[in-house]
Amino acid sequence: MSIVDWIFVTGIALTIVALLGSAYFLVQILRTSQQIRRLPVRRIKNKKKRRFIARKRQKLINKRKRSLRYCLVLLVVTVLFGGASGYLSYYQSMNLTTDDSDSVVKGYYLLRDFEEQITIAKEKGDDEEKMQKNIRYLATAMASYGSKTASTSNSQEGQLTLNRYYNAVKQLGMNASTQTKNFYGNAAVVNDFLEDIKKVETYEKAAFAYYNVDESAFSQEK
Structure with missing residues (x-):
């Protein structure tokens, strides 16, 4: 405890x-x-x-x-x-517990880094093997959110909001892990995942709104 x-x-x-x-x-x-x-x-x-x-x-x-x-x-x-x-x-x-706070912060950056990497891969802006490695790492990290559940210290509504977000991140990571070799120069695949990212961001914004998380603070740190 x-x-x-x-x-x-x-x-x-x-x-x-x-x-x-x-x-x-x-x-x-x-x-x-x-x-x-x-x-x-x-x-x-x-x-x-x-x-x-x-x-x-x-x-x-x-x-x-x-x-x-x-x-x-x-x-x-x-x-x-x-x-x-x-x-x-x-x-x-x-309010977010320490563990949930860490998970939300990590998820925020994982999502943005993943978006950045697949966008670069779409334009072939870097070495293909390097891009695959980066995307694979990010996909695995996001897929690991399947093991995360919101703390029971949170309200039921808060737990539901966080668990939806965690599940969305996990699903995105699992889908991406099966496509790591298909992002490079493939606009169709990348565009589909960019749409998926937007969907995950809706769950993220819901969690931020419920727990009064200041998103601008993340942007400043980055």
């Missing part, structure tokens, strides 16, 4: 402990209140017994006050940890 996952689990555990603690002290408050009500209310003639009951009542009242104080403190802690854990869960569901 990531650090964020550990923080979330710890937050949930502390929330449960604090809630159980507040429940315990609430029970103590109710029990103490019952004990206070059971004490004699009428004035007792026996002075020694009267003092004993007065001390006992005061002791129980103090105990109830302490229990109330602890109960309130633990309730506040429960709300704080519960709220923080809830926000963290929401944050996780709406």
